[in-house]
Amino acid sequence: MNGYTFGIITNGKRAEKLSNEVGSILRLNIPKFEILVCGIMPSLCLMPSVQFIEAREAAAEGRLGYLRNQLAKFANYDHLIIADDDMLFAPDFYQGLLKFGEDYEVQCCRLLNPDGTRNWDWVTKGGKRGHCLIEYWEDDPYIYVSGGRIIMKRFVFDKVQWNDQLGFNQEEDIDFSQRLHEAGISIKMNPYAVMIHDDPSYTSKLHTVYKVI
Numbered sequence: 001m002n003g004y005t006f007g008i009i010t011n012g013k014r015a016e017k018l019s020n021e022v023g024s025i026l027r028l029n030i031p032k033f034e035i036l037v038c039g040i041m042p043s044l045c046l047m048p049s050v051q052f053i054e055a056r057e058a059a060a061e062g063r064l065g066y067l068r069n070q071l072a073k074f075a076n077y078d079h080l081i082i083a084d085d086d087m088l089f090a091p092d093f094y095q096g097l098l099k100f101g102e103d104y105e106v107q108c109c110r111l112l113n114p115d116g117t118r119n120w121d122w123v124t125k126g127g128k129r130g131h132c133l134i135e136y137w138e139d140d141p142y143i144y145v146s147g148g149r150i151i152m153k154r155f156v157f158d159k160v161q162w163n164d165q166l167g168f169n170q171e172e173d174i175d176f177s178q179r180l181h182e183a184g185i186s187i188k189m190n191p192y193a194v195m196i197h198d199d200p201s202y203t204s205k206l207h208t209v210y211k212v213i
Contacts, residue, residue: 001077004077005033008035009084010040011040012042014085036051036052037050037051038067053074069164072161081151084148090196093193096194105153105185106151107188107190109151109193110194111148119202122189127142134207143177143187144176148197149195160179200213201213
């Protein structure tokens with residue numbers, strides 16, 4: 001069905017950030033969309049605008065791949081946007097998607113830190129350059145979709161899923177991206193759509209993202 005499914009994974013510990021993220025989605029005014037949240041719903045967090053998918057054990061164990069697979073399974077629309085629970089969508093995010101168009105299977109959008117520097121939005125790891133940000137106009141055979149967010153067509157999930165067992169600090173995003181490459185699914189960069197990682201402890205300089213707090 002034509003429209004957008006926004007899926008958010010959460011361990012239930014960032015109620016305010018989750019609420020702010022949902023609010024940023026609602027303000028996009030997309031004609032047809034839904035918001036799914038998978039994991040542990042924060043206590044006293046009432047959000048009638050979302051559909052909750054309980055996965056307490058996987059969330060507590062940090063099995064990010066399992067949570068993302070659950071969101072994809074329950075998605076009703078043909079555009080799938082999966083994000084962590086500490087992301088914000090810029091006011092013109094939807095216009096950025098429309099400007100980029102439909103010629104993609106998987107895309108990365110710009111991902112900024114609160115100070116305006118880049119987070120891991122268009123990044124490579126495993127090749128001669130090591131782990132680093134690259135320019136938005138560049139391509140690289142070792143491009144991967146960093147775990148904080150992914151934008152893809154729903155049919156991609158029918159071909160490639162996340163590893164259900166991988167989680168924090170286990171490079172589940174690199175594993176998923178490698179299997180996208182192996183399946184012949186392209187990853188493109190959309191420079192028009194912007195998200196913000198709602199965590200001021202991160203910044204970047206040159207081609208590296210690091211913590212400052």
